[in-house]
Amino acid sequence: MSPLKVVLVSPRNPLNIGAAARAMSNFGFSELRLVNPYAVAFREARSAVKAHAVLEQAREYPSIADAVADCALVVGTTAIGPRVLEHPMRRLEYGGKLIAKKLALAPPTQVALLFGCEKFGLSNDDMSYCHWLMRIPTREEHGSMNLGQAVAVCLYEIIRSPVAAQITPDAKRPAAAEHLERITELLETILNRSGYIYARVEGSTRMKIRRLVRRLQLNAHDADVWLGMLRQILWKSEHRE
């Protein structure tokens, strides 16, 4: 069982329930709990053609107290800005990392992450079951997110790897200087034949072309491709005459 339980409080829209389940599956969480869902919505979400295993295993609870009973950390999500609330409020960047740490303990802390209903979010009464609240850093003028999108963004922050943010992907092997020089020579020959280069500026033009080719920062594979293309162009220009 996943130590993170996503708890939707009174969801009304089957598409949102389905979207929450899909994001959970995308990011590797399996335990969806619904508090007092609109019955038709839950039924429709379950019967959707593309319903996920997450949704099939989702459980219904009559109250928040029941849904979070086995959890040692209960976090509520809210679109409310940093206005005075009776609860500690953490931005997602920070709160998500705190949750990730709790989940990574051995044994992991059982964590409930609460999302309110589409229209009103979590009520003050709902929030009173939470240890703290988490805020997605949306714009003040348009803070309220779609439920399925809010679930996706919160779960992403929780699985997000700070290490991956630092890693530069392996660059492809850069082209060797001899290939760059061969490209420069071929390009110069072709440009000479085409009349682009005048004899009197030949020296400075050669340097310009050399620098231009280096700035392409070609990798070994692409340098081969360019060499092939230039050789063919040169061959054709020689045989046309």
Place this chain on the structure above:
Amino acid sequence: MSPLKVVLVSPRNPLNIGAAARAMSNFGFSELRLVNPYAVAFREARSAVKAHAVLEQAREYPSIADAVADCALVVGTTAIGPRVLEHPMRRLEYGGKLIAKKLALAPPTQVALLFGCEKFGLSNDDMSYCHWLMRIPTREEHGSMNLGQAVAVCLYEIIRSPVAAQITPDAKRPAAAEHLERITELLETILNRSGYIYARVEGSTRMKIRRLVRRLQLNAHDADVWLGMLRQILWKSEHRE
């Protein structure tokens, strides 16, 4: 005009177009571009009751080349894992930060962020317009995200503040030791009266209670509330006898 353009390639579902626009508005981006959208979907999305300004200003383009013509960086999103693609592939954590840096330049680089159609994602032909690709770190077994959720997650990473991840929210002023000691004394008196404490273990029990109260890590406000509650309980127990 926002320097980040969200480009949806051949979207089919009006709800997804609307969800993409909503996430853009949530995270402060305004320029939505649609390449060859399913006409009915675009019309329906626009006519939705809660259509956003973002959607009203969305523009339609006949091809990717047209949609990204004014952009100096074109990034494609894909659910494909690190399988061999002809393109440099970056995980969202890293790619999102690269995009954020480009947007923060003065003047900002115009960036196009491409999302493929719901069913197939970006084709190889679509990707060939991109400088590099970005991958949301979903599970290998279920990599494909809902379009609206994928847009939300990518935009969140772009606006995400690395600094906010480090900040510890201001803790409330902790309770002064004299208040903790007063709580300890009151609790001890009440427990004595209630028969919880036996005279012979009194000394060690007092220490236990003292440590128990310290571990509550009360803030100044909550300490006041507890003091009030305990005083009332004591008063009642004295006046009942």
